[in-house]
Amino acid sequence: MHRNGLAAWAALLTGTLVGTLIGCSPGGAGQAVPVAATASAPSSGEASASAPDEEVSVDRDDALAKALKPLLPDGDTRVSVAVAALDGATDGAVYDGTSAFDTASIVKVDILSALLLLAQDAGRELTPQERAYATAMIENSDNASATALWEAIGGADGLDAANLTLGLTGTRAGAGGEWGLTQTTAEDQLTLLRAVFGTESAEGAEGADSGLSEASRAYVAGLMGRIASDQRWGVSAAADSASVCALKNGWLPRSATGLWDINSVGRVSVGGKRYLVSVLSDGNTTKEAGVALVEGAAKAAVAVLTG
Numbered sequence: 001m002h003r004n005g006l007a008a009w010a011a012l013l014t015g016t017l018v019g020t021l022i023g024c025s026p027g028g029a030g031q032a033v034p035v036a037a038t039a040s041a042p043s044s045g046e047a048s049a050s051a052p053d054e055e056v057s058v059d060r061d062d063a064l065a066k067a068l069k070p071l072l073p074d075g076d077t078r079v080s081v082a083v084a085a086l087d088g089a090t091d092g093a094v095y096d097g098t099s100a101f102d103t104a105s106i107v108k109v110d111i112l113s114a115l116l117l118l119a120q121d122a123g124r125e126l127t128p129q130e131r132a133y134a135t136a137m138i139e140n141s142d143n144a145s146a147t148a149l150w151e152a153i154g155g156a157d158g159l160d161a162a163n164l165t166l167g168l169t170g171t172r173a174g175a176g177g178e179w180g181l182t183q184t185t186a187e188d189q190l191t192l193l194r195a196v197f198g199t200e201s202a203e204g205a206e207g208a209d210s211g212l213s214e215a216s217r218a219y220v221a222g223l224m225g226r227i228a229s230d231q232r233w234g235v236s237a238a239a240d241s242a243s244v245c246a247l248k249n250g251w252l253p254r255s256a257t258g259l260w261d262i263n264s265v266g267r268v269s270v271g272g273k274r275y276l277v278s279v280l281s282d283g284n285t286t287k288e289a290g291v292a293l294v295e296g297a298a299k300a301a302v303a304v305l306t307g
Contacts, residue, residue, distance in 0.1 A: 104250030114162030234264025237295035243269035262290025
């Protein structure tokens with residue numbers, strides 16, 4: 001799994017405060033997701049016990065693939081998943097993490113990150129108008145605001161340049177102003193999530209070297225924590241009922257096929273620990289079917305790490 005290691009630099013961006021995060025757990029993380037066992041019983045029939053501090057080796061990628069198998073519908077629907085513990089203490093898991101998918105509106109997190117990098121380069125804060133666009137783009141997924149900021153960052157070339165700094169190696173900006181048709185991978189989206197949330201953990205976390213300043217990261221995270229109530233679906237289904245989460249969803253019906261791209265990325269909390277989750281999908285027969293697939297995949301992914 002890609003882990004970016006670019007050098008951080010100090011921000012001059014100030015005056016950005018993280019607002020109160022929304023509570024979200026539409027699906028409830030309490031629903032157990034079956035994960036295939038990785039150890040067989042002793043041939044003698046007698047129970048065997050490991051020492052309390054003995055670590056059991058687990059192939060989490062394989063466990064995730066097995067957990068996702070019953071969720072995948074027949075037909076051409078695809079799903080790609082990447083998950084990691086924010087504290088870095090547990091290995092993450094990936095399912096088809098390098099296949100390319102349309103971003104739809106999850107690219108808005110990338111657009112805002114690119115804008116903040118430009119502002120940092122210029123040694124300035126975002127303007128009031130830029131802040132208004134950013135709020136509408138992330139919290140309400142407003143497309144007109146996304147288009148305005150897309151143009152502000154220099155369009156496709158600007159996004160691709162920002163992604164070099166952010167460490168996204170498998171993401172290519174949409175051509176002709178079609179920002180929603182930017183191509184990305186689940187692993188790249190996990191890299192972007194680390195760039196935003198990676199320094200929230202005391203140790204083992206990544207993200208401080210993403211190029212985004214502490215103030216910039218706090219600003220993006222704050223907006224993702226205040227998503228409109230009708231958009232609190234997706235990876236938030238994996239969160240505790242008492243937790244907070246921060247996310248961005250994307251949904252796009254394809255005119256040529258009538259099928260849906262449904263994506264969700266964000267940070268969730270389970271049992272007092274925080275996890276970064278990226279789920280991409282396409283070929284869904286309806287938006288509702290895609291949302292159900294993404295939420296089931298998010299639960300399965302987090303369950304593999306929480307065990």
